[in-house]
Amino acid sequence: MSQIPDAEALYVDLLAGVRALMRADTQLVGVTSGGAWLVGRLQKDLGLAGAPGIISSAMHRDDFARRGLSASAQTVLPFDVNGADVLLLDDVLYTGRTIRAVLNELFDFGRPACVRLAVLVDRGGRQLPVAADFAATRLTLPDTQLLALARAADGAFSLQIEENT
Numbered sequence: 001m002s003q004i005p006d007a008e009a010l011y012v013d014l015l016a017g018v019r020a021l022m023r024a025d026t027q028l029v030g031v032t033s034g035g036a037w038l039v040g041r042l043q044k045d046l047g048l049a050g051a052p053g054i055i056s057s058a059m060h061r062d063d064f065a066r067r068g069l070s071a072s073a074q075t076v077l078p079f080d081v082n083g084a085d086v087l088l089l090d091d092v093l094y095t096g097r098t099i100r101a102v103l104n105e106l107f108d109f110g111r112p113a114c115v116r117l118a119v120l121v122d123r124g125g126r127q128l129p130v131a132a133d134f135a136a137t138r139l140t141l142p143d144t145q146l147l148a149l150a151r152a153a154d155g156a157f158s159l160q161i162e163e164n165t
């Protein structure tokens, strides 16, 4: 397993990108589980009151039969989704299948006015017509590799490349 340096530098760029996308009424929503971890840190660093939204892809995944429900499967949206300006946050964007499932989940709660997406890493490899409004970086990785977010208890994190066996 090799480590990509500069995860914290990428986070600084993500913070700036999210700040630029924020409107007066924007609601941050992190995708479980990596995006949910990131959004907690962003909410604090942006000085926003309250808790951000958390959204799970689990109930709408096209690979639900294989993955089932995970411990992080709960969606918590502490605002009215109808008419909301939603900014989804995730750590990695790859095939786009998670975001497709997350959009289905979001629309189960109401009809948002607008949904945008910011990610830490866009690693290409899209299988669906999904694009991020902001990506802190874009990488090309072979299909045999996975980019994983390693989170430390003190709030720091790193990105690691793992072999996808």
Ligand SMILES: O=P(O)(O)OC[C@H]1O[C@H](OP(=O)(O)OP(=O)(O)O)[C@H](O)[C@@H]1O
Binding pocket: 031, 032, 033, 034, 035, 090, 091, 092, 093, 094, 095, 096, 097, 098, 099
């Ligand atoms: O674009 P995709 O091909 O769908 O891949 C991207 C998703 O994969 C990872 O989530 P995962 O469901 O593995 O859970 P994790 O965040 O707990 O690692 C990552 O956090 C993204 O949400």
Ligand SMILES: O=c1cc[nH]c(=O)[nH]1
Binding pocket: 092, 094, 123, 145, 146, 147, 148, 149
């Ligand atoms: O590289 C990848 C691909 C999908 N999901 C991840 O978390 N990493």
